[in-house]
Amino acid sequence: MSRLSIRQVGKTFPGNRGKAPTQALQPVSLDVADNDFITVLGPSGCGKSTLLRLVAGLETPSTGQILLDGEPIHGPGADRGVVFQSYTLFPWLTVQKNICFGLREKGMPAAQQKEISERFIAQVGLRGFEDHFPKQLSGGMQQRVAIARALANDPKILLLDEPFGALDNQTRVLMQELLLGIWESARKTVLFVTHDIDEAIFMANRVAVFSARPGRIKADVAVDLPHPRHYTIKTSPEFMGLKARLTEEIRAESIAAAAH
Amino acid sequence: MQAAPLHADEPAAAPVAVPADKPRMKLLVPVSPRRRVWLGVAFFAVFIAFWWAITASGWVPPHFLASPWKTLQSGYDLFATQNFIRDVGMTVWRVVGGFLIAAVIAVPLGIAMGAYKPVEAFFEPFVSFARYLPASAFIPLLILWVGIGEAQKLSVIFLGCFFQLTLMIAMIVAGTRRDLVEAAYTLGAKDRGVIRRVLLPGAAPEIAEALRQVLGLGWTYVIVAELIGASSGIGHMITDSQALMATENIIAGIVVIGLVGLCSDLLFKKANQRMFPWSLLR
Numbered sequence: 052m053s054r055l056s057i058r059q060v061g062k063t064f065p066g067n068r069g070k071a072p073t074q075a076l077q078p079v080s081l082d083v084a085d086n087d088f089i090t091v092l093g094p095s096g097c098g099k100s101t102l103l104r105l106v107a108g109l110e111t112p113s114t115g116q117i118l119l120d121g122e123p124i125h126g127p128g129a130d131r132g133v134v135f136q137s138y139t140l141f142p143w144l145t146v147q148k149n150i151c152f153g154l155r156e157k158g159m160p161a162a163q164q165k166e167i168s169e170r171f172i173a174q175v176g177l178r179g180f181e182d183h184f185p186k187q188l189s190g191g192m193q194q195r196v197a198i199a200r201a202l203a204n205d206p207k208i209l210l211l212d213e214p215f216g217a218l219d220n221q222t223r224v225l226m227q228e229l230l231l232g233i234w235e236s237a238r239k240t241v242l243f244v245t246h247d248i249d250e251a252i253f254m255a256n257r258v259a260v261f262s263a264r265p266g267r268i269k270a271d272v273a274v275d276l277p278h279p280r281h282y283t284i285k286t287s288p289e290f291m292g293l294k295a296r297l298t299e300e301i302r303a304e305s306i307a308a309a310a311h
Numbered sequence: 312m313q314a315a316p317l318h319a320d321e322p323a324a325a326p327v328a329v330p331a332d333k334p335r336m337k338l339l340v341p342v343s344p345r346r347r348v349w350l351g352v353a354f355f356a357v358f359i360a361f362w363w364a365i366t367a368s369g370w371v372p373p374h375f376l377a378s379p380w381k382t383l384q385s386g387y388d389l390f391a392t393q394n395f396i397r398d399v400g401m402t403v404w405r406v407v408g409g410f411l412i413a414a415v416i417a418v419p420l421g422i423a424m425g426a427y428k429p430v431e432a433f434f435e436p437f438v439s440f441a442r443y444l445p446a447s448a449f450i451p452l453l454i455l456w457v458g459i460g461e462a463q464k465l466s467v468i469f470l471g472c473f474f475q476l477t478l479m480i481a482m483i484v485a486g487t488r489r490d491l492v493e494a495a496y497t498l499g500a501k502d503r504g505v506i507r508r509v510l511l512p513g514a515a516p517e518i519a520e521a522l523r524q525v526l527g528l529g530w531t532y533v534i535v536a537e538l539i540g541a542s543s544g545i546g547h548m549i550t551d552s553q554a555l556m557a558t559e560n561i562i563a564g565i566v567v568i569g570l571v572g573l574c575s576d577l578l579f580k581k582a583n584q585r586m587f588p589w590s591l592l593r
Contacts (some may be wrong), residue, residue: 061418072472105560107497108494108496109496109497111383115370127493127496127497128495128497128499129497129498129499131495131497132497132498133493133494135490135493137490139488139490139491139493141491141494141495141508141509141512141513142513142590143512143513143587143589143590144512152495152498152500152501152508153498156498156499156500156508157462159500183506184589184592186589186592187592200498201497204498204499207426220456248469
């Protein structure tokens with residue numbers, strides 16, 4: 052059974068001041084199985100982030116239905132952890148307290164909160180930074196805390212919206228390896244939105260390719276590269292073959308998007 | 312043959328001191344704390360020197376404008392022989408009292424307006440209208456309604472502070488970063504949790520700053536309130552001195568108001584820095 056089931060989900064935003072409504076997403080269907088790592092790849096403004104926000108419950112679909120473990124979703128909740136592109140750590144809370152935010156909301160005893168947060172701080176390699184405030188951290192470190200904060204809640208699925216988009220290239224590659232390592236050991240279910248082709252292939256077991264706005268899934272490509280994956284895999288013939296294919300798919304859409 | 316590393320044989324060049332150049336970009340460059348204090352004190356000195364020069368030159372008759380020295384003497388005299396400290400105490404009590412009553416209502420109301428758009432739609436037009444009503448113009452009415460006692464003084468300060476403060480707080484809370492609110496919801500927080508754990512702590516430093524500014528506003532209203540129908544307070548002393556043409560007392564009173572205001576401002580700033588250290592990080 053698939054863990055997350057997106058069934059004919061479309062989104063149209065009402066027009067402002069008499070303007071025509073914008074269709075951000077054509078009805079899309081996507082099934083995410085347990086332990087899947089699916090990347091959603093598409094040009095900017097194609098509606099892939101809208102799809103993620105719909106799954107997160109931050110937007111309501113205009114058509115269709117989203118089921119998580121067979122239950123329709125209603126609004127945001129702790130069962131879907133989200134990591135945003137912008138830095139969304141609470142600036143008034145330390146690293147540790149940020150990670151405990153969801154746990155405290157559940158009413159978990161402080162000792163248990165501490166234990167869990169310490170485990171995830173270690174997992175994202177931030178020991179020694181527990182009492183730092185977000186503004187004292189680099190962008191990459193902030194996103195690592197954001198991942199730890201989402202994972203600490205033990206969500207059924209982790210949703211990431213271009214989380215490394217604002218990072219420099221070297222940091223981004225390290226973050227990809229870190230996230231992939233977490234996924235390989237914890238076997239979480241992940242839906243990851245990106246416009247970076249390398250990133251999409253490197254981490255995923257399936258890549259859903261989006262068309263230009265209004266978005267729809269134009270290709271669903273399986274990535275059968277072995278695990279654990281090392282960064283050197285990016286130069287393997289299999290990787291290069293996938294990259295060539297996805298580059299073609301995306302190029303056509305980027306041209307279509309630019310023509311609008 | 313192996314290529315030698317570049318310049319390996321050359322002696323290491325001594326670092327050449329760069330001649331101190333005049334900074335080309337002067338805008339927005341911070342000054343050191345010491346220099347800041349120094350510059351701040353310097354203007355007070357310039358101001359007092361200018362004041363002294365005008366009075367000493369005889370350009371302005373002394374009963375129009377007392378000299379700095381005379382003002383200082385009369386200030387001492389006010390405290391030493393005329394129990395002026397009681398007036399200052401009364402005035403401080405009134406400002407703080409009226410301000411606190413305003414804050415106790417304005418803070419929750421402003422937060423509710425900022426967080427819930429229907430509440431904002433309900434109150435905002437009226438509060439925006441009331442904000443422009445001059446509190447001093449209500450003094451005759453307030454005397455009719457509540458007499459000339461303390462209630463009238465507190466009411467004037469309340470009217471002057473309340474609407475301003477409510478609007479400022481509503482705007483601050485409404486300006487909370489949307490992505491932080493969304494992040495809190497996705498972490499499992501409900502509306503109450505988001506208010507308590509995101510809107511409030513996020514807005515707290517700016518709310519404290521708004522309180523500081525509005526307390527300053529309270530000082531301008533208290534004196535007006537005390538000019539009419541008061542038997543104590545700095546404003547009352549000023550009206551009494553006007554009847555006696557004692558400009559040195561009036562100026563001393565004004566200076567005391569300025570000093571008390573400066574102290575309360577500093578205290579507020581220090582308290583904010585202590586309470587919200589995270590908001591000072593860059």
